[in-house]
Amino acid sequence: MLLEVEGLDVRYGRNHAIKGLDLELAQGEIVTVLGANGAGKSSLLKAVQGTVKPAAGTVRLNGETVTGWSSPKRVRAGLTLVPEGRQIFVSLSVHENLQMGAYTRSDGFEQEIEEIYDRFPNLAARRDMMASVLSGGEQQMLAISRALLAKPRIMMLDEPSLGLSPILVQSLFELIEDLNRDGLTILLVEQNTHMALQTAHRGYVLELGATVLSGTAEELLADDRLEEAYLGGN
Amino acid sequence: MDLSQLPQQIVNGLMLGGVYVMVAVAFTLIIGMLNFLNFTVPALFMLAAVLMWAILEGHGIALDLTAITVLLVLAMMAADRLQHAKLPAPLKTGAALGLAAAACIAVWLVISLKPGDPVFAWLDGAAGKSGRWVVGIAVALFTVAMLSLLIERFTYRYMKAKYGDATEHALPLVSSLGFLIVLEHTVISTWGSDSLTTASPFGHASFTLGPVLFSVPQLISLILSLAIVFGLSIMLRTTKLGRALRSIAERPDTAPLMGVEVGRIVPVVYVIAGLLCAIAGILFTINYTTVDAYVGDTVATVAIAGMVLGGLGNVWGAIIGAMLIGMVEVMSIYAVGATFKKIPIWGLLLMILIVRPTGLFGHTAIGKGKF
Numbered sequence: 001m002l003l004e005v006e007g008l009d010v011r012y013g014r015n016h017a018i019k020g021l022d023l024e025l026a027q028g029e030i031v032t033v034l035g036a037n038g039a040g041k042s043s044l045l046k047a048v049q050g051t052v053k054p055a056a057g058t059v060r061l062n063g064e065t066v067t068g069w070s071s072p073k074r075v076r077a078g079l080t081l082v083p084e085g086r087q088i089f090v091s092l093s094v095h096e097n098l099q100m101g102a103y104t105r106s107d108g109f110e111q112e113i114e115e116i117y118d119r120f121p122n123l124a125a126r127r128d129m130m131a132s133v134l135s136g137g138e139q140q141m142l143a144i145s146r147a148l149l150a151k152p153r154i155m156m157l158d159e160p161s162l163g164l165s166p167i168l169v170q171s172l173f174e175l176i177e178d179l180n181r182d183g184l185t186i187l188l189v190e191q192n193t194h195m196a197l198q199t200a201h202r203g204y205v206l207e208l209g210a211t212v213l214s215g216t217a218e219e220l221l222a223d224d225r226l227e228e229a230y231l232g233g234n
Numbered sequence: 235m236d237l238s239q240l241p242q243q244i245v246n247g248l249m250l251g252g253v254y255v256m257v258a259v260a261f262t263l264i265i266g267m268l269n270f271l272n273f274t275v276p277a278l279f280m281l282a283a284v285l286m287w288a289i290l291e292g293h294g295i296a297l298d299l300t301a302i303t304v305l306l307v308l309a310m311m312a313a314d315r316l317q318h319a320k321l322p323a324p325l326k327t328g329a330a331l332g333l334a335a336a337a338c339i340a341v342w343l344v345i346s347l348k349p350g351d352p353v354f355a356w357l358d359g360a361a362g363k364s365g366r367w368v369v370g371i372a373v374a375l376f377t378v379a380m381l382s383l384l385i386e387r388f389t390y391r392y393m394k395a396k397y398g399d400a401t402e403h404a405l406p407l408v409s410s411l412g413f414l415i416v417l418e419h420t421v422i423s424t425w426g427s428d429s430l431t432t433a434s435p436f437g438h439a440s441f442t443l444g445p446v447l448f449s450v451p452q453l454i455s456l457i458l459s460l461a462i463v464f465g466l467s468i469m470l471r472t473t474k475l476g477r478a479l480r481s482i483a484e485r486p487d488t489a490p491l492m493g494v495e496v497g498r499i500v501p502v503v504y505v506i507a508g509l510l511c512a513i514a515g516i517l518f519t520i521n522y523t524t525v526d527a528y529v530g531d532t533v534a535t536v537a538i539a540g541m542v543l544g545g546l547g548n549v550w551g552a553i554i555g556a557m558l559i560g561m562v563e564v565m566s567i568y569a570v571g572a573t574f575k576k577i578p579i580w581g582l583l584l585m586i587l588i589v590r591p592t593g594l595f596g597h598t599a600i601g602k603g604k605f
Contacts, residue, residue: 051490075493087488089481100481103474104493150493 001060002027002185003048003079003154008057010043010209017043018209020057025154025187030180032188032196032217035206036230041189042084044206045156048187049081050074062153076104078153082160086143090132094123094142097131101146109149116145137168144175148184155179156187161195173199193230197221205229241446243568244561249449249521251560252456256514257537258556259463259549260507266547267483267503271538273410274385276530277417278508281381282374282515283525284421289370290432290519292363294354295424300377301344307380309337310387367435367520375512382508385413386501394497414530421527431524455517462513466506467549479503536563539583545596555594559583 003025010018018040025031033041046052048059050071059067061077069077089097098116102109117124120141126133134142140160147155157176161169173195180186190196197203197217205213205220207229213220220226257279264272288296316329357369389406397405439450470476481489482496489496518533519525536559544555559579566578586594 049491051487070495071490072493072495075491081491083488083491087485087491089484089488091484092477092480096477099474100477100489100492100494103478146492 001025002062003187004058004060005044005048006058006060008044008047008059009055010040010047010052011055016209018047018054021206021209021211023204023211025185027153027185028180028183029202030176030186030188030200032190032200032203033206034190034193034196034203034220034226034229037191038208039206039229040209041206042158043209045081045158045187045189048156049079051081072104075150075152078151080147080150080152080155082143082147082155082157084158084162086136086139088131088134088139088142088146090130092131093128094131094134095127097142097146098149101149104150112149116148120145136163137165137172140164140168140172141175144179148179152184154185154187156189158189159191160188161190161192169195193226238445239568241444243564245446245448247561247564248557249452249456249560250564251540251557252459253514253518253521253533254537254540254556254560255463255553256459256510257534258541258544258552259466260510260514261534261538261541262547262549262552263503263507263510265541266549267479268390268406268500270389270406270410272389272507273407273414274382274389274417275507275511275537276534277410277414278378278381278511278530279515279518279533280421280525280527280530281417282378282512283519283529284425284430284515284527285374285377286367286370286516286519287430287432287525288425289354289373290366290435291430292354292358292366293425294351295348296373297350297353298344298348299350299420299424300373300380301349302341303377303380303384305337305340305344307383309333310384314387364435370519371516374516375509378508378512378515379505382504383501385410385508386504388413390500390504391497418527418530425527427527429524429526432519434520434523436520449521451517452521455521459514459517462510463549463553466510467553470549475499475502536560536579539579542593543583543586545593548593548595551593551595 001024003023005021005023008018008021008023009016021040021044023031023033023044033044035041043052047054047057050066050069050073054067057067058065061074061079064077066074066077066079089100092100095113098113102112117127120138122138123134123142123145126138131139131142144155144157144160160172160176164172169192176186176188176199188196188200197220200217202216203214203220204211205226212229213223213225215223257275260275260278261272264270264275285296285299312333313330316326316333319326321329358366361369389410393405434451436451441448441450470479478489478494478499481492481494482499486496514533515530518529537556540556540559541552542555543559544551544553562579562582563575566575570578590596
């Protein structure tokens with residue numbers, strides 16, 4: 001397994017956000033994590049990336065335990081997170097945002113930036129402008145491109161479709177499939193259940209910090225309990 | 235008013251502005267990145283100015299202060315290592331107490347044995363009396379750099395560890411104020427609170443250009459300070475470190491997702507800001523030859539006015555604002571006399587803030603993320 005999460009427990013003070021969660025991610029997979037607001041999806045990604053310290057549990061990357069590692073160290077090990085709300089640096093130019101993505105790298109990455117510009121002509125046209133001029137969709141493309149420049153093995157995306165028009169959501173999921181075909185392993189947290197399950201190979205459904213349902217995308221799509229999880233069960 | 239003096243006064247204003255520029259930029263770096271007004275800026279400026287004075291005047295005890303600073307930094311570094319070490323809790327407590335005791339004994343030994351005097355005598359013999367300024371610059375820069383590492387721990391690192399985000403609390407401001415008071419009283423208890431004067435190591439080297447008299451050390455200071463702040467500004471714009479600094483300033487929680495080790499970069503910022511203060515303090519002693527324990531307060535309040543005038547947290551704003559305020563100060567002395575010089579400075583600031591609350595080049599939002 002490329003990524004293994006075992007018995008993960010995350011607490012914020014009295015709030016028990018994740019309760020003993022297990023999750024696996026194999027090389028080349030797209031796995032989606034679904035659930036209502038407050039189910040613990042974002043906390044899971046933060047704990048895997050290392051920006052939140054888990055109260056218990058282990059995270060293993062390619063067999064190596066990384067639980068105690070800092071976030072930057074995990075980036076170097078091939079784990080990258082596209083955070084919720086894109087969080088691009090609006091006081092930096094588009095080009096500088098991409099350079100920040102490659103912060104951990106000492107090899108040449110200018111060629112890769114050019115390839116990104118070829119893929120997203122809108123970014124190329126605004127390369128020297130402040131990133132604040134980008135539209136929501138362009139910001140999401142920039143956030144994903146920025147994460148790609150770290151040369152990750154696993155890319156985690158936290159609600160990438162949030163606030164995008166249906167057409168942009170469509171092209172976003174096509175991009176995710178493209179990246180996966182090129183060999184990138186993807187862990188996708190989504191509210192857009194339908195799109196996520198059409199793209200992913202497998203999925204987990206969380207409710208109040210625990211897995212209530214898991215299986216292949218086809219199984220989950222056919223399962224009535226999926227909707228219950230969103231409506232709060234019972 | 236004798237207008238023939240005007241060109242001379244403009245030159246004097248630029249020279250004074252050069253000192254303010256570095257102090258204002260030091261403030262700006264910390265405000266832009268960590269969102270707090272760092273009162274250790276006047277403290278470090280004063281300390282460097284006084285250490286420079288002390289070495290020029292042959293006070294070996296200055297080296298004792300350096301030694302104590304180094305001891306405290308080493309003790310804190312050891313304490314940090316200890317905290318992350320995998321040891322049983324009682325052993326850790328014991329080791330921490332032992333470390334604290336060792337640090338206290340070492341500091342007490344320095345205070346009672348005063349090893350600075352013989353070391354200084356040896357240095358003085360090697361460098362010669364005329365070479366004291368080299369020793370003074372080295373001692374002041376080194377001591378301030380070490381002290382910056384200590385200050386970073388108490389105004390940022392430990393609060394960040396405890397509260398997650400140090401900058402959301404008033405604690406850094408208060409602890410930096412604590413450093414200012416401690417350092418001022420260290421200087422007072424060592425040398426008293428009176429004015430401390432020395433002879434300029436460069437005598438009265440000067441040349442005239444038309445009606446204007448240029449002092450060579452002042453001219454060198456101005457060129458040096460502008461070169462340093464422009465260099466810093468270019469570093470922020472174009473280098474990898476500069477990009478990392480700006481990304482931390484804007485989003486301290488997102489920068490680590492890019493692989494930026496914020497905990498390792500913040501001390502670098504403290505040392506850069508500290509060295510700016512130190513260079514300004516050293517140049518102040520060389521040029522104006524009179525310092526005291528409160529010289530930092532005097533210079534820093536004016537530098538703050540310059541920074542606010544230019545726009546809070548903006549490096550270019552700080553540079554231009556500080557130059558402007560230096561000019562206003564000199565012109566006020568020229569026009570209304572030294573007694574009233576503060577009225578035009580602060581009056582101008584208040585008027586500009588009424589018309590443009592963000593300062594001349596500032597952003598509308600007060601807070602993080604601006605260089």
